[in-house]
Amino acid sequence: MNSLKDWLSRKSFSRIIFLVDDNSSTHCLPIIKNDIQNYYGQIIIPHGENSKNLKTAETIWKQLLEMEADRNALLINLGGGMITDIGGFCAATYKRGISFINIPTTLLAMVDAAIGNKTGINIGHYKNQVGLFAKPDQILIDPIFLKTLPERELVAGFAEVLKYGLISNYEFWKDLKDSNPKDIADWQSIIDTCVIMKKDIVKADPKEKGIRKILNYGHTFGHALESYSLENDAKPLLHGEAVAIGMVAEAWLSYEKTGLSAHELDEISTSIQTIFKIEKVKRPDLDMVYEYMLKDKKNKDNEVRFVLLKKVGEPVYDIKCSYEEMTRAYDYYQSTIVNTK
Amino acid sequence: MNSLKDWLSRKSFSRIIFLVDDNSSTHCLPIIKNDIQNYYGQIIIPHGENSKNLKTAETIWKQLLEMEADRNALLINLGGGMITDIGGFCAATYKRGISFINIPTTLLAMVDAAIGNKTGINIGHYKNQVGLFAKPDQILIDPIFLKTLPERELVAGFAEVLKYGLISNYEFWKDLKDSNPKDIADWQSIIDTCVIMKKDIVKADPKEKGIRKILNYGHTFGHALESYSLENDAKPLLHGEAVAIGMVAEAWLSYEKTGLSAHELDEISTSIQTIFKIEKVKRPDLDMVYEYMLKDKKNKDNEVRFVLLKKVGEPVYDIKCSYEEMTRAYDYYQSTIVNTK
Numbered sequence: 116m117n118s119l120k121d122w123l124s125r126k127s128f129s130r131i132i133f134l135v136d137d138n139s140s141t142h143c144l145p146i147i148k149n150d151i152q153n154y155y156g157q158i159i160i161p162h163g164e165n166s167k168n169l170k171t172a173e174t175i176w177k178q179l180l181e182m183e184a185d186r187n188a189l190l191i192n193l194g195g196g197m198i199t200d201i202g203g204f205c206a207a208t209y210k211r212g213i214s215f216i217n218i219p220t221t222l223l224a225m226v227d228a229a230i231g232n233k234t235g236i237n238i239g240h241y242k243n244q245v246g247l248f249a250k251p252d253q254i255l256i257d258p259i260f261l262k263t264l265p266e267r268e269l270v271a272g273f274a275e276v277l278k279y280g281l282i283s284n285y286e287f288w289k290d291l292k293d294s295n296p297k298d299i300a301d302w303q304s305i306i307d308t309c310v311i312m313k314k315d316i317v318k319a320d321p322k323e324k325g326i327r328k329i330l331n332y333g334h335t336f337g338h339a340l341e342s343y344s345l346e347n348d349a350k351p352l353l354h355g356e357a358v359a360i361g362m363v364a365e366a367w368l369s370y371e372k373t374g375l376s377a378h379e380l381d382e383i384s385t386s387i388q389t390i391f392k393i394e395k396v397k398r399p400d401l402d403m404v405y406e407y408m409l410k411d412k413k414n415k416d417n418e419v420r421f422v423l424l425k426k427v428g429e430p431v432y433d434i435k436c437s438y439e440e441m442t443r444a445y446d447y448y449q450s451t452i453v454n455t456k
Numbered sequence: 457m458n459s460l461k462d463w464l465s466r467k468s469f470s471r472i473i474f475l476v477d478d479n480s481s482t483h484c485l486p487i488i489k490n491d492i493q494n495y496y497g498q499i500i501i502p503h504g505e506n507s508k509n510l511k512t513a514e515t516i517w518k519q520l521l522e523m524e525a526d527r528n529a530l531l532i533n534l535g536g537g538m539i540t541d542i543g544g545f546c547a548a549t550y551k552r553g554i555s556f557i558n559i560p561t562t563l564l565a566m567v568d569a570a571i572g573n574k575t576g577i578n579i580g581h582y583k584n585q586v587g588l589f590a591k592p593d594q595i596l597i598d599p600i601f602l603k604t605l606p607e608r609e610l611v612a613g614f615a616e617v618l619k620y621g622l623i624s625n626y627e628f629w630k631d632l633k634d635s636n637p638k639d640i641a642d643w644q645s646i647i648d649t650c651v652i653m654k655k656d657i658v659k660a661d662p663k664e665k666g667i668r669k670i671l672n673y674g675h676t677f678g679h680a681l682e683s684y685s686l687e688n689d690a691k692p693l694l695h696g697e698a699v700a701i702g703m704v705a706e707a708w709l710s711y712e713k714t715g716l717s718a719h720e721l722d723e724i725s726t727s728i729q730t731i732f733k734i735e736k737v738k739r740p741d742l743d744m745v746y747e748y749m750l751k752d753k754k755n756k757d758n759e760v761r762f763v764l765l766k767k768v769g770e771p772v773y774d775i776k777c778s779y780e781e782m783t784r785a786y787d788y789y790q791s792t793i794v795n796t797k
Contacts, residue, residue, distance in 0.1 A: 129756070129757055169510065169514055173510055173579070176579055176585065176586055177579060177580075180579060180582060180585060180751065183750070183758055185753075185755055185756060185757075185758070186753060186756075187756060204549075207588060208545075208549070208586050208587060208588050209585070209586060210585060210586075210753045211574065211576065211584075211587050211588050211589055211663075211664075211753070212588060212589070212663075233552065235552065238514070238517055238518060238521060239518075241521060243552075244517065244521060244550070244551060245517055245549050245550060245551075246549060246552050247548060247549050247552050247553060247588065248552055248553070322552075323552075409524070410521065412526075412527060412551045412552070414526055415470070415526060415527075415528060416470060416526075417524060417526070
């Protein structure tokens with residue numbers, strides 16, 4: 116955090132304002148607030164993906180106005196991916212853009228949401244349909260915040276960690292596929308590896324015209340399941356949990372269509388079953404999920420496009436799959452649940 | 457419009473969708489729609505500045521989703537400044553940004569709103585508090601649409617035309633200051649001159665860190681009066697009308713603080729009185745307007761900053777004025793009304 120203190124000491128923001136949710140306000144703000152001299156106040160929103168909407172964005176903008184934040188204000192987004200996504204969106208559009216920094220406090224946000232310059236909110240239950248690319252002035256990643264996380268959040272975030280192995284680094288995957296996230300001591304090196312991989316990919320394709328799409332492995336099914344669950348379940352799937360399921364279904368599609376070996380397919384589904392225990396998850400029919408898949412931003416000409424694997428570490432993108440193939444992929448994921456019982 | 461047809465014929469958008477208001481839908485869409493092959497549909501919103509809000513933006517985003525517009529869709533903003541401002545904002549944030557083009561149909565939008573890459577919406581009655589800089593793929597300016605305008609709209613737009621003379625071209629001001637907008641035949645050359653001036657200024661300072669601020673001459677008072685009027689008047693001031701009043705008040709401040717001659721002050725107030733007949737306008741107390749001025753995006757450290765004139769064609773910006781000075785400027789504007797009776 117010293118680097119942040121140094122950076123702030125060289126700047127002269129007219130206001131420094133924290134955006135937090137009720138969780139990060141309680142557990143994370145006390146860890147950091149003494150390091151930030153003279154911050155003006157905080158905007159607190161309810162935690163959870165269901166807050167990532169236009170109504171909350173309006174609340175944030177209005178509170179910025181009430182706090183008389185001008186164009187020289189700084190917003191510090193302190194929280195998980197919901198906070199960095201909506202906070203980045205609100206900062207980048209408040210008075211046509213003020214400075215913001217991201218301090219991710221969940222594993223998911225540290226390895227994914229807080230880096231890569233994507234901001235956004237959901238429209239209804241369609242994920243990230245409104246947003247823009249906007250670069251934070253700083254990103255501070257400190258594993259100290261992982262100690263504040265409930266176990267479920269930590270495990271869910273591990274899905275994105277595994278994804279980096281699957282899409283670009285077989286060794287990283289092999290080292291982690293049998294891990295229990297709760298037992299990991301050295302988070303710093305794991306997070307650093309993920310951040311470097313993501314930054315390299317984003318640098319090569321900032322606006323997701325091509326190669327950046329590989330970061331969406333597991334996310335075509337994942338986003339749709341997450342959206343469905345947000346709308347229908349009393350205790351909705353977390354993003355990482357939905358992505359974990361998506362990675363199994365999309366591994367099957369990879370086996371069917373792009374040459375992933377049966378051995379690697381089995382390795383992926385076994386690892387994910389063991390870590391995520393997805394038998395606990397509700398299983399909607401595919402056609403209830405399919406309408407959400409049609410809203411995926413990667414789609415083109417109204418066809419659902421996937422990132423698939425030729426083998427672990429070798430992704431391909433923009434692969435069209437038929438409804439029938441998706442049905443079988445979804446059946447496969449369901450069959451892996453039965454197998455673990 | 458042939459240039460637009462040519463451009464479109466070289467592109468392959470997945471959907472072409474018009475954004476219009478009830479006025480431009482009736483009067484302007486018929487003029488142009490035959491030139492746009494295979495457009496998919498239109499989104500119609502109510503006309504007027506009161507539509508430029510988050511609720512309307514949500515409607516636009518949802519209709520884009522319903523029309524299954526993907527990242528390769530094109531939004532054509534056909535209308536006045538309200539349409540180009542909100543349409544640009546919605547396009548630039550839909551799925552993190554789709555292509556859009558502006559076809560301004562009012563004088564105001566042709567010389568100002570549709571060019572310069574500003575997009576935005578109002579929050580409550582605070583103008584343009586949410587938005588971003590986003591570049592349209594094309595801007596088509598055709599004076600044919602001026603024939604569809606009510607006289608009041610045409611006259612109001614003329615305030616922005618006069619502004620260009622005041623801030624950067626004495627000859628242009630001198631040629632136009634005694635004009636009656638209703639009698640002008642050659643709009644093309646006037647609009648071209650304004651567009652070139654604006655483009656030059658925007659090019660020198662795209663994000664309004666410095667010189668671009670001169671475009672806001674008349675707008676510190678103007679925006680505040682417009683906001684006040686939107687909230688309080690049954691028939692609110694148009695943007696251009698509010699800016700016309702603002703240019704008189706800010707000419708007085710220029711006379712007091714930055715050396716504008718008494719002769720030029722008189723010339724400005726007489727011209728604007730004659731053209732805009734502002735005696736018809738309601739006159740709120742300054743303290744009712746002042747709170748809106750405090751939200752101006754040009755402000756810094758909670759002080760109201762103005763663009764003032766050293767003489768016609770020579771602006772200076774970031775000039776702090778005291779509440780007492782603003783009061784006297786406002787009194788001066790009111791005195792010019794009395795003088796014309």
